Amino acid sequence: MNNKLRTLAFASVLLGCTSISSAQLVNDSTELIESGVMYVDPLFEYPIAPEELSSFTDKCDWLVENFWNGFDLKAKDAVDQNKLNHAFKIYATSCQYANKDKVTSAVDKLMKNLQKNPILLYQMTKSAEEIIYGPRAEVWIDELYARILKSALASKKFPNTKRARYESQLKQLENSLVGNKPTTFEFVRPNGDKAQYFPMATPTIIIFGDPECDECRMGKLRMQSNVSFSKAVTDGKINVLFIIPDPEDGWEKKVSDFPKNWSVGASDSVSEIIDIREVPEIYVIDTNGKIVNKHIGAVNAMNVALSLIQ
Numbered sequence: 001m002n003n004k005l006r007t008l009a010f011a012s013v014l015l016g017c018t019s020i021s022s023a024q025l026v027n028d029s030t031e032l033i034e035s036g037v038m039y040v041d042p043l044f045e046y047p048i049a050p051e052e053l054s055s056f057t058d059k060c061d062w063l064v065e066n067f068w069n070g071f072d073l074k075a076k077d078a079v080d081q082n083k084l085n086h087a088f089k090i091y092a093t094s095c096q097y098a099n100k101d102k103v104t105s106a107v108d109k110l111m112k113n114l115q116k117n118p119i120l121l122y123q124m125t126k127s128a129e130e131i132i133y134g135p136r137a138e139v140w141i142d143e144l145y146a147r148i149l150k151s152a153l154a155s156k157k158f159p160n161t162k163r164a165r166y167e168s169q170l171k172q173l174e175n176s177l178v179g180n181k182p183t184t185f186e187f188v189r190p191n192g193d194k195a196q197y198f199p200m201a202t203p204t205i206i207i208f209g210d211p212e213c214d215e216c217r218m219g220k221l222r223m224q225s226n227v228s229f230s231k232a233v234t235d236g237k238i239n240v241l242f243i244i245p246d247p248e249d250g251w252e253k254k255v256s257d258f259p260k261n262w263s264v265g266a267s268d269s270v271s272e273i274i275d276i277r278e279v280p281e282i283y284v285i286d287t288n289g290k291i292v293n294k295h296i297g298a299v300n301a302m303n304v305a306l307s308l309i310q
Contacts, residue, residue, distance in 0.1 A: 043083045044070040046090060060098035064106045067091050073113045073120065081123060088127035095144060107144060111151035118157035125152045125166065133169070135277070140295060142275070146173040172275040181289045182206075183273055187243055187265035190252040195265060197241060199289025203308040204239040205301050208270070209280035211244065211254040216280045219298030224259060229302045233261050237309045245271040284308075 047066050049059035071087070095103045114121040128148045132141040149170040152158055175183035184198040197206070209216035223229055223240070232238040240262045244251050247266035258264045270276070275294070284293040284304045293304050 041083065043079055043087055044072075046070075046087070057097060057099065060094045060096075061102045063094040064091070064098040064102055067094065067106075068110055073110075074117060075120065076117070078119050079123060081126065084123055085127045085130050088124070088131045089138075092131050092139070092141060092144075095141065096139065103144065104147070107147055108151065111148060115151075115155050116157070118155070118159065121152055121155060121157065122159055122162060125149065125158075129166075129169075133277075140277075142173055142177055142294075146170060146177060149173070168272070172273060175273050176275040176283070176291060176294065178291050178294060180291060182283065182285065182291055185267060185270045185273060187267040187270065189263075189265045190255055195263070197243075197263075199285055200239075201287050201289070202237070202239050203287060203305045204241065204285040205305050206241045206243065206283040206285065207280050207298075207301075208243050208245050208274070208276045208282075211242075211251070211258070213279055219280060219282075220258065222298050223302060226302055228306060230259075232306060232309060233259070238305050239263065241265075243267055243270060245276055 047063065047069060049062045053059045053062055067087075067090070095107075110124075111121075114124055125148060128145055131137055132139065133145045149166050153163065153166060153170065174180070181199045182197075184196060186194060186196050189195055207216070207219065209219075211217070220242075229238070233240055240259075242255070242258060242262055242264045244255075244266040246268055251266050255264045275281075278295070280298075282294070282296055282298065282301045283291055284296070284301050286292045286308055292308075293301065296304070
């Protein structure tokens with residue numbers, strides 16, 4: 001059982017999930033603990049959703065609102081970061097399936113309670129980075145992480161030595177959250193001409209990538225070989241941008257075989273203002289100039305873009 005399934009199994013026990021038998025979930029968790037594969041030594045006793053709550057969403061809502069009740073948010077000493085990470089992982093699992101307004105209210109309350117405790121405020125921010133943002137995260141929850149960062153950085157007691165890192169992350173996220181318009185950025189075309197991207201009425205796929213990476217090449221091939229998609233691009237119904245962040249010398253030759261009806265270029269500043277955590281990083285922009293998807297593959301990006309013109 002991989003880490004994500006372990007977390008889901010453990011969270012399901014807390015939620016009293018009925019889609020799998022409770023006995024099986026408990027047995028799975030016990031087996032994992034006894035085998036030495038995973039040992040759970042929580043900071044506090046995790047709450048279990050009441051049995052009388054019938055729906056899975058209701059149980060997630062309850063857990064999101066009550067998860068930290070047994071944890072001393074006023075403790076002045078640092079806690080074990082790994083244990084806090086584990087707690088936040090269970091919490092984030094519930095946040096994925098709870099109602100958005102419940103998550104927003106609960107997170108705002110949590111961060112407000114931490115405002116006077118700079119040590120724990122910073123540790124909670126680190127946990128959020130590890131679990132829902134960083135390279136080891138099992139799932140990225142950008143809107144939630146941005147909200148946590150905004151609240152943490154609003155505290156005058158947040159460590160000044162750590163501010164620059166998190167301010168940069170917040171800037172990148174706010175410029176590129178699903179539902180928002182992406183920020184304008186400049187790039188250079190292979191012929192040396194300067195250009196600028198800005199949201200427009202035509203559905204657009206933006207690929208931040210490296211022409212030499214295997215996944216980028218495969219994505220390009222799939223887009224070129226898709227008849228419906230290629231026709232839509234040729235007809236001007238869909239725009240495609242392929243942008244190389246932080247390019248190396250000679251990048252122009254590496255994109256010589258790219259489709260002529262794509263906008264191809266490079267930018268040495270875009271990674272500072274746009275959330276680019278992986279390569280390729282693909283965004284889909286709708287007819288209102290707003291981001292409708294990010295962190296998706298080429299096939300899904302094509303399907304979303306085509307659905308916007310049907």
